[in-house]
Amino acid sequence: MTDSLMQRGDVKALLDKAAGLDNDTGDRRLKQIVRRVLSDAFATIEAFQVTPTEFWRAVDYVTRLGQSNEAGLLVAGLGLEHFLDILLDEEERKAGLEGGTPRTIEGPLWLAGAPLAQGEARLDQDPEPDAETIVMTGQVRDPDGNPVPGAVVDVWHANTKGGYSFFDSSQSAWNLRRRIRTDGDGRYAFRSIMPVGYGCPPDGTTQELLDRLGRHGQRPAHIHFFVEAPGYRKLTTQINIAGDRYLHEDFAFATRDELIVEARRETAPEEIARRGLSGPFSTLTFDFTLNREADHLPETVVLRAHATAA
Known part of the structure; x- marks a missing residue:
């Protein structure tokens, strides 16, 4: 009873x-x-x-969360978005699909329609004199290790102040955002600047709750990707830069060991000259493996509201 x-x-x-x-x-x-x-x-x-007072304070918080447009930030911070990845990983495992590049959260700051480049692109449009130049290269492959030509690598990341174009009005349209179609060998390349880690708005509704939970709202430096090709499952993922202080303390729970990339410092004068640069830069290399699509597998194309470029 x-x-x-x-x-x-x-x-x-x-x-x-x-x-x-x-x-x-x-x-x-x-x-x-x-x-x-x-x-x-x-x-x-x-x-x-x-109590009724506690309840209505919670209702007020949810109202303010919507007004501040931070719902997408909070679901990442509470582990809900990461749990969706855990669930999808398990559904695939039960369906007999394992392997491929690990997925991780999309986050709330993707923007549809980034300019499309062939093979390689330059992402940084806005001058940041103190920013470190990076050159990232890699290959998109199938589960057997064969190249996937014509795949689209959609990449976006923050600037040195932790801001994303469109959401940060100080940046030009499409700064640090591109789509890159892989070449005949499945390769992609881009030049950009080293992103930094960043935190939730300190006076925002997400950080307000995290403070009450005794948690920080910081993310390590990372670069986001969608990778798509006909006949393959869409990959949503992001890489983390090794050495970041929040690498394994990401408030959004997005770090996966297989997605940590070492930035290698290049100081050789001949290599700097070959790249047309004026000083040392860092290289990052990462290959993506896409799994083939099949009818019995759960859907990987997520329909959710996104910001739209003017």
Whole structure:
């Protein structure tokens, strides 16, 4: 016998009615999900004796979270986006698919329609005199190690202040964003600047909650990628730069050991001259392996709201 209100008939009826389970119209799956979410919320309120004041403060927080457009940031910070990756990894494993480049979170700052280049591109449009130049190269391959020509490598990253173009009005349109179509050997290359790690807006709603949880809101330096090719599963991933102080303390839980890349410092005068640069630079190398698409596998093309360039 339990004294929990969750066992009372009137509470169960309230949950069913609130979720629309007392009628035959609407979306059955959505009703079941809403019923579960409400039930868990009711049980949490009861178990922790959440007061009306606490409850309405939480409602106010959710309202402010939406107004600040930080929902995408918070779901990463609470591990929800990483859990979706864990779930998709497990679904693929159960379906018999293993291997390929590990996925990790997309984050909230991708922008559709970046300029498309053939084989190689330069990402940095805006002058940053103190920024370190990087040259990144690699190959897109199939599970057997064969090159995938014509794959599209969509790359985006932050500048030296931790800002992303479009979201940071000080940057020009498409700065540090490009799509690169791989050449006949499946290779891609780009020149850019070394990104830095950054944190949640210190006065924002996400950091407000993290502060209450005793957590920081910092990310290590990273570069985002979508990699796509006909007949292959879309890859959403990002690389981390080795040596960053937050490498294994990413507030968004996105670091995976297989995605850590060493930046190699190049100081040879002949190599600097060959690149047309005026001083030392760093090279990064990373190869992507795409898995083949199959009907029995879970979907990897995620439909979610994104910012749209003007």
